[in-house]
Amino acid sequence: MDMNLPVIAGTISTTIFALSTLPMLLKAFRTKDLKSYSLGNIVLANVGNVIHSVYVFNLPSGPIWLLHAFYLVTTGLMLVWYLRYERRAGILKRFQVKTTVSEPISQPIPHPHAPVHEH
Numbered sequence: 001m002d003m004n005l006p007v008i009a010g011t012i013s014t015t016i017f018a019l020s021t022l023p024m025l026l027k028a029f030r031t032k033d034l035k036s037y038s039l040g041n042i043v044l045a046n047v048g049n050v051i052h053s054v055y056v057f058n059l060p061s062g063p064i065w066l067l068h069a070f071y072l073v074t075t076g077l078m079l080v081w082y083l084r085y086e087r088r089a090g091i092l093k094r095f096q097v098k099t100t101v102s103e104p105i106s107q108p109i110p111h112p113h114a115p116v117h118e119h
Contacts, residue, residue, distance in 0.1 A: 010062060010067075011063045014066050032081070035086060039086075043079065049071055049072050050072075053072065056068040
């Protein structure tokens, strides 16, 4: 196989870009907390990736195909996770029972001027 400088550079950069995304994916998967992410950004990234696929997959196969396929999968995962976890968090937040200070007291409160009886 003839490996020239552009293919080597593409392979190295593809690996670096993919590795740079993994910490974000692992944290999102582990914590299931995606409220700091923008739904608009995730949706636009997915739409852009799908449209960009027309261009990329008409290029000769190479590292760019791997990188673009990786981006398709990761932005898709982020969209699915965002919709699943943030929607669930929003539903739980709306139906969360709030405790109040006026809970029933188990022992009666003595009157301040009542005599104290020792047992």
